[in-house]
Amino acid sequence: MAQPILIEICVDSVASARAAERGGAQRLELCSDLLEGGITPSLGLLEAVRAGISIPLHAIIRPRAGDFCYSEEEFEVMRRDIAVAKSAGADGVVLGVLDLSGRVDISRTRQLIELARPMSVTFHRAFDVSADLHQSLEDVCDAGADRILTSGGEQDAMTGIDMIAKLVQSSRARISIMAGSGITATTVPQILERTGVHEIHAGLATPVTNPILQRHGRVSLRKTRTQDHERTQVLEQDVRQLKLATEI
Numbered sequence: 001m002a003q004p005i006l007i008e009i010c011v012d013s014v015a016s017a018r019a020a021e022r023g024g025a026q027r028l029e030l031c032s033d034l035l036e037g038g039i040t041p042s043l044g045l046l047e048a049v050r051a052g053i054s055i056p057l058h059a060i061i062r063p064r065a066g067d068f069c070y071s072e073e074e075f076e077v078m079r080r081d082i083a084v085a086k087s088a089g090a091d092g093v094v095l096g097v098l099d100l101s102g103r104v105d106i107s108r109t110r111q112l113i114e115l116a117r118p119m120s121v122t123f124h125r126a127f128d129v130s131a132d133l134h135q136s137l138e139d140v141c142d143a144g145a146d147r148i149l150t151s152g153g154e155q156d157a158m159t160g161i162d163m164i165a166k167l168v169q170s171s172r173a174r175i176s177i178m179a180g181s182g183i184t185a186t187t188v189p190q191i192l193e194r195t196g197v198h199e200i201h202a203g204l205a206t207p208v209t210n211p212i213l214q215r216h217g218r219v220s221l222r223k224t225r226t227q228d229h230e231r232t233q234v235l236e237q238d239v240r241q242l243k244l245a246t247e248i
Helices: 013-022 044-054 072-087 106-116 125-129 133-143 161-171 188-195 236-246
Strands: 004-009 027-030 057-060 091-097 120-122 147-150 176-180 197-201 204-206 231-234
Touching: 004 013, 004 120, 013 044, 013 231, 013 236, 027 044, 027 072, 044 057, 044 072, 072 091, 072 106, 091 106, 106 120, 106 133, 125 133, 125 147, 133 147, 133 161, 147 161, 147 231, 161 176, 161 188, 176 188, 188 236, 197 236, 231 236
Parallel strands: 004 027, 004 197, 027 057, 057 091, 091 120, 120 147, 147 176, 176 197
Antiparallel strands: 204 231
């Protein structure tokens, strides 16, 4: 019998978390500021989502946007945030640390993983911007993480599909390879067939119309005006369609 496919949905709100669970997601990754690739959620958001769902919840531990080489102060923030996530009832954390050469910082990653236990640990897409994906696979295994979230070093999982397949083979079941980035109900059958992954990660974010009827349009609170005042939300039907597509 084929191993079932686990669907993890990335969310940034209580509404998205509940919709994802209703749609059939088996696990959630909780982030804030998804427009910047996701940073550590607040304690308030973490507690509210944990109270609103019953499926496993993983919190991203990323103290800021940008690169993944952190100062001592930022590393201490990550340590504290892991402790907060654990006390708030998270089932896992999602993290990634690189060194100045673009390689996985094994020592720091191992420290964070040991602090996180017994929670599950995912090494996130810092993996995809590392200097050598095959070496990074070995380094993450050495550090002791449970899984790697990857698009195969490309912008999306379909483009990186061949590399994801190679990583699955190279992992030799030492670590789970979870495909992510740009996965939809349309692309997921081919990704599953060609890579052999058993876990997928999807955003499925849909733009939400700004409900404010009148606003001062000359002011932007972002560095650029692109998508200013917009936000996104996960819809139950999109998750349900993705789940059905994994069962074909």
